[in-house]
Each structure stands twice: as structure tokens, then as C-alpha cells.
């Protein structure tokens with residue numbers, strides 16, 4: 197089919213914003229932390245006479261996202277009601293943005309299927325509220341309003357992606373940028389990021405797009421890619437066999453590896469959008485946007501390029517990005533930029549090992565960028581050794597605290613006592629005369645064994661760098 201047809205994909209992504217309160221009321225934005233229906237009020241229940249108020253923090257995060265995605269920010273924004281009936285939408289409408297979104301016409305650069313850089317155009321970025329959650333228990337359906345009206349951001353691309361692979365690269369990069377900039381944790385398994393892809397095919401070179409189907413909320417980015425590829429193939433088969441495609445929403449069955457129809461797709465006019473009469477237009481002051489721009493970290497792309505220039509491999513950068521640690525590394529190395537590579541290596545080797553062994557991801561652990569940096573610098577200065585570093589890190593990761601305090605409390609600070617070290621070395625060299633002879637005869641590898649014995653003699657409290665130097669000195673003394 198690839199010879200006859202061209203695939204076109206557009207992607208819509210919903211992201212939950214990590215604000216303290218909901219989008220239009222002061223209820224906590226923490227649906228899981230409360231028993232069902234214990235985090236709701238007349239506003240998010242949509243009771244008549246209640247008045248919504250725009251959450252400034254949600255707008256700030258939206259501005260931040262719009263800046264990170266190179267969007268133009270509209271100075272005046274407003275909210276519309278999107279009218280539809282669904283059991284999880286008790287008001288009968290969702291407050292969203294339609295005519296004038298917060299951000300427009302941004303882009304993310306990816307590598308296109310032709311190997312060249314491709315700018316994926318982001319048509320709009322808008323704010324809206326989430327729906328309630330339906331719980332199917334036994335034969336009954338219950339409704340939990342805790343999630344009703346929690347803040348959501350929707351990011352919509354132009355239909356410019358040409359394959360499942362391009363769509364996958366786009367959403368992975370989008371996620372990395374949002375996490376790096378502290379806009380959302382974007383954990384797919386918690387529904388903090390939900391992806392929908394629109395797929396259509398048309399004869400190669402055609403100026404018009406074919407009938408599109410939408411694939412709803414896939415569980416993972418690789419699922420989205422498979423679903424897009426499957427849909428493109430299915431469209432071709434329907435057309436080839438003389439059938440008619442209908443605009444509809446599809447689900448993805450990951451076991452059968454195929455899509456299935458869910459419902460017919462509405463058009464925008466079906467929603468009867470109109471400005472929410474309870475929410476006057478709001479001004480997004482350019483000075484406020486400038487302040488936010490000034491407070492943002494160096495752009496994601498630039499930071500990644502900087503790390504590569506500093507000597508990190510693609511695999512290292514990937515590992516940092518996959519573990520959502522780029523923002524953490526940037527914060528940790530801000531005060532000691534010349535130690536960035538060292539900190540990156542420690543993150544990859546030691547911190548990710550802890551996150552695996554404890555099953556606690558970095559952003560849910562107790563370690564902060566500052567305490568992590570202090571621990572790395574303590575070891576680098578020779579104040580603690582590798583074993584001490586691991587113990588400090590372990591404590592920081594699980595309990596938090598300050599690196600040096602932990603090192604002192606656990607008696608991990610090394611005694612830089614050259615006299616004691618030299619005495620231990622002289623003792624070990626005397627006990628291991630044959631190894632010393634081997635070393636002097638050219639078998640320099642035995643030095644490691646001698647070093648180990650000296651460290652043991654010092655009960656592992658010696659400073660390895662200083663001892664290494666002293667040992668060299670003694671061994672090379674003829």
C-alpha cells in the first residue's frame with residue numbers, strides 16, 4: 197500500500213496539570229487521595245448558581261508549556277462550554293477553550309521518516325477541565341466526582357505526521373519536554389498523559405485528506421504506533437475492496453493487535469460551543485509571560501545538546517530522559533556545571549539502581565537535586581569513599597536529609613591521616629614481600645590486591661585517592 201497511498205496522522209494529547217486545586221474551584225486536585233465524592237463542591241458538581249473562577253496556576257503552567265513548545269500566546273483568552281451528554285459529565289457541558297486558545301502555532305522538531313529534521317506544527321494548546329470518573333462495580337456503575345473539573349491541557353498538532361513512527365517520536369519528545377519543564381509528570385499509567393491519534397490515507401500526491409478515524413487513549417506510545425499502522429492498512433483494504441470509510445472513534449485491542457469501532461465521531465458543530473457566561477475573558481499579561489519565560493530552564497533541546505557536547509553518549513542522554521531525570525540533573529549541576537558529567541554518571545549508575553531496587557521513581561523519592569550534588573561532591577573531594585557514597589545516597593533516597601550530616605552521623609567521613617596510612621602500607625608490604633617482588637618484576641596488576649589489603653587494614657576508612665598515591669610512592673621506592 198505504501199506505493200499507492202500516503203498516511204497522514206494528527207495527534208491530540210491531554211495532559212493533567214499538577215496544580216494544588218481544581219481548574220475552576222478550590223477543591224483539591226488529588227482525586228486519588230480522597231474517598232469517592234469527597235473532593236467536590238457545587239462548582240465542580242455543576243450545581244445551578246455556582247460560579248467558576250479560573251485557576252491562575254493552571255494558566256501559568258499552560259503559559260510555560262506554550263513557551264516550551266514555541267507557541268504564540270494569546271493575550272486575551274476565554275472559555276467556551278462544549279455541550280455533550282455523557283454519564284461522566286453531569287453538567288451536560290465541559291468548560292474548554294475553542295475560539296481563542298491559550299497558545300497557537302508552536303512546533304517540536306523530530307527526525308522525519310526521510311532522516312531529515314521535521315518541525316511538527318502544533319496548531320493549538322488550550323486549557324479545559326477533566327470529567328468525573330465512572331466505576332463499574334458488579335452490575336452497577338458508580339460515579340466519582342473527585343476528578344471532575346481537575347485541570348487539563350490539550351495539545352493538538354496539524355495533520356503533518358506521516359507514519360506511526362513519526363507520531364511515536366513526536367509524543368515521546370513532547371512528553372520529555374513537558375516533564376523537563378516541570379509542567380506535568382505525564383505518567384501514562386496514571387492517566388496524566390493521554391494520547392489520541394487521527395489517521396487518514398489518501399492517494400500519493402493528493403491535496404485532500406481522506407476520511408479520518410480517531411484512535412482513543414492508547415496505553416503506551418508503542419501501542420499508538422501499532423494502532424496507527426493498523427488503521428492505515430485497514431483504510432487501504434476498505435478502499436481497495438470498494439467499501440466506504442466512516443469517520444469514527446476506534447479503540448485498540450492490544451491482545452488481538454487490532455482496532456475496533458467505539459462510537460461515531462462528532463464534528464465541532466455538534467458541540468454547540470458558546471462562551472461560558474460565568475467566565476469573563478481573561479488577560480494573559482505579556483509582562484507575566486516574560487517573567488515566566490525568564491524563570492524557565494534552558495530549552496530542552498539546548499540542554500540535551502549541551503550534555504552531548506560535555507561528553508555524554510546518546511545512550512546516557514536516553515537513560516536520563518527515559519527516567520525523567522534531565523530536569524533533576526540540570527537543577528543539581530546548576531551550581532557546579534563543570535561536574536555535570538560526573539553527576540550524570542552517578543545518576544545513571546547509582547540513583548537509577550536505587551529507583552529499580554526500591555521501585556520508587558526518582559521524582560517520588562526523598563532525594564533532592566541539592567542533596568544529591570552534595571553527596572557527589574563529598575565523594576569527589578575524598579571526604580567519603582565509594583561505599584560511604586552509596587550509604588549516603590541510600591539514606592537520601594529513602595529518608596531525605598543533608599548529605600554531610602548523614603555522612604557524619606553514620607561515621608563515614610574519611611580520616612585523612614597520612615601517617616596511619618603509611619604505617620598500614622609499610623605493614624602490608626612487609627607481610628606481602630612476594631607480591632611486592634612480583635610488582636617490581638613488572639606484574640603491576642598485583643597493586644590492586646595490595647591496595648585492597650591496605651584498605652582492609654584501615655577498616656575501609658582511608659581516603660582511596662590519598663592511599664593510592666602513598667602506595668605508589670612506597671612501591672616505587674627501591
Ligand SMILES: [Zn+2]
Pocket residue numbers: 218221222223235236237238239240241
Ligand atoms: Zn470543586
